[in-house]
Amino acid sequence: MENNAGITPNRFRNDPAFQHGLEAGGRLLVQGALVVERYGRSVSEASFGAGVDADFVSELEDALEQWAKSDGCWFSNPKQYYKDCHYRFYGYGGEAQVFAEEDRFVHKICRVGQFANLRLFFDRIIIQNSLCPAAALEVEGFGRDEFCNFVVLLKQHFFREARTMTESEVSLFMRCMGFRELVTEPYHVVRYFSESVIAEDLHPGNIWMTAEGNVVIIDGIFSFNE
Numbered sequence: 363m364e365n366n367a368g369i370t371p372n373r374f375r376n377d378p379a380f381q382h383g384l385e386a387g388g389r390l391l392v393q394g395a396l397v398v399e400r401y402g403r404s405v406s407e408a409s410f411g412a413g414v415d416a417d418f419v420s421e422l423e424d425a426l427e428q429w430a431k432s433d434g435c436w437f438s439n440p441k442q443y444y445k446d447c448h449y450r451f452y453g454y455g456g457e458a459q460v461f462a463e464e465d466r467f468v469h470k471i472c473r474v475g476q477f478a479n480l481r482l483f484f485d486r487i488i489i490q491n492s493l494c495p496a497a498a499l500e501v502e503g504f505g506r507d508e509f510c511n512f513v514v515l516l517k518q519h520f521f522r523e524a525r526t527m528t529e530s531e532v533s534l535f536m537r538c539m540g541f542r543e544l545v546t547e548p549y550h551v552v553r554y555f556s557e558s559v560i561a562e563d564l565h566p567g568n569i570w571m572t573a574e575g576n577v578v579i580i581d582g583i584f585s586f587n588e
Contacts, residue, residue: 377558383492390435390501394426395484401425402481419479423512426480430504437505440471440515455581456563459507462520470499470516471507482585483514489559489584493539497521497578521578524570532569535577536561560585 384392401422430436437443441459445451449461449469458470477483491498502515527535529552533543541554541561554561562583570578 379492380488382495383488383490383498386491386495386498386500387487388500388502390433390503391484391487393433394430394501394504395481395488397426397429398422398480398484402479422480426504427512435503437503437515440503440505440507440513444469444471458516458581465520465522468518468520469502470518471505472514472516473507473511474514475511476583480512485586486582486584487516489561489586490579490582493559493561493584494577494579496576497580518580521570521572521580523573524578526566527569527571527577528566531571532564532566535569536564555587558587560587 384395427436444461447463449463452460452462452468454460455470457476458472461469461471463469474480474483477486487499487501497518500517502517505513505515507513533552536543536554539556541556541559544553544555545551546553552562552564554564564579564582568579568581570580572578
C-alpha cells in the first residue's frame, strides 16, 4: 500500500536551482521542510496498517505544529498578529488572506488544504522561488486560521509598478523557460510541463511584468513532475 508521504525524488531535490529556492524561503522553510521530510520518511519506512493514509495529513501537521511551538514560530491567531503589526488588509486570493506592509512587502496567510500534504506545499514554494527569485516567498511562521485550517505565513516583495501579463505573454515566457503548454478543454485550463516541474494557475493575475520589463511570478501552483 502506498502512503503518499510526498518524499521528493533526490534527482530534483539535489538540483542546485531547487536548493537555492529552498534557501530563499528562509530558515523556517529549511527547518520546517526537514521536520516534514523526516516524519514522512519515518512513515514510509515503517510498517503500517490500512489507516495510515487517512491520518497522514493531520499527523504531518501535528508534527510540524509541535516543532513550530518549540521554535517560537507558531501563531494561534495569524490575522490578529498581522493587524497588531499594523499591516493593512489587502485582499483575498484563492488560497490566502493578504496584508500589505506599506509598499515594501505583502504578507500572506496561506492555507495548505488544496495540497495533498505539507511536503507538497513546501515543494510549491521551493519551485516558485527557483523560477523567480525576485518574487521569492519567505516563510514567516505557521499557525491555524479561524476555521482551524493549517496555514503558513509567507512574506513577499511588494511590486508597486507592475502590470498583469496577457495569456500570450505568459505562454511565450514559459516556453522560453523550457516549458511546453497543454490546454484542456472545454474550460481552457492551461498547464505547463518541463522535465522536472508542472506549473498551473499561471493566469494573468498571478504573473506580472515590472516597469523595467522583468517578469515576476506572484503566485501559482507548482509540483515536481514525477
